[in-house]
Amino acid sequence: MAHILVVEDEQAINDLITMNLKLVGHTYAKAYSGSEVADMLEKERADLILLDVMLPGLDGFGVMEQIAPLRIPVILITARGALSDRIRGFELGADDYIIKPFEILELLARINVVLRRNEQAASAFVCDRVEVRFTERQVWVDQLLVDLTAREFELLEVLIRNRNIALSREKLLELAWGYDYAGDTRTVDVHIRQLRKKLGWEERIKTVFKLGYRLEVQV
Structure with a gap:
């Protein structure tokens, strides 16, 4: 960073x-x-x-x-x-x-x-067994490439860029889906479940009661 x-x-x-x-x-x-x-x-x-x-x-x-x-x-x-x-x-x-x-x-x-x-931001993020390569839009777990959908990667990047900050479902929709998304917030819950499962981040992506989610990372 x-x-x-x-x-x-x-x-x-x-x-x-x-x-x-x-x-x-x-x-x-x-x-x-x-x-x-x-x-x-x-x-x-x-x-x-x-x-x-x-x-x-x-x-x-x-x-x-x-x-x-x-x-x-x-x-x-x-x-x-x-x-x-x-x-x-x-x-x-x-x-x-x-x-x-x-x-x-x-x-x-x-x-x-x-x-x-200005090419100063980190091109990769590493946490536990997970490595996220932003430029290549790739995610590796235990050195194995994980298949994420484009929307899952966008959501993951939003969580990483705003790590340790509680984000509402509405804010996640705004940042990862865009202002014009016409769906409801339940789609966020579905994508969060998929990310947790694929990355083994059940304890990293925290549910914030009555609000949304937070990626919890030691800094």
Whole structure:
């Protein structure tokens, strides 16, 4: 997974973001002002920066101008939603622009998109006897190839990308089937049963009472 620098001066928001990054397997560093960023990047690498715009001292746009030569992917996170601000952010090289308040699952999804686009995300996931190869869309158990349907693989990838987070059946339908899926949530239960059986993950994919499911993985 990736090492992500979170630059956000509101501690509660910084803590919320980094807690969820840790849950899904990323590592992180924290900064609370724009002036810290350049010095931190001299000491440690970052695969991605989550950057607030309204920071004390040097603002997010100033940070982007300062670190532009490093070519590190940046997602701007800000309450400033004016078109002129968004345009300025993209002109400075931002990969994405998220307006506060935001849903944490949306943020995690956008992080995955940016990481894949910049080829920083892990190409495989290993847990117990299971290896998932995202690029090849293959799943191996005990070094034997397991036959998954396209939908089973999509659901598995959603669970892995959001591991240790409880996802409702509705959210799983949205993420794995798409917004326009016309079926009901029982199809999620059917596919979860198949994944558990094929992967031997009866104890890994937890049922969350009256909600949905969570892939439980030690991080």
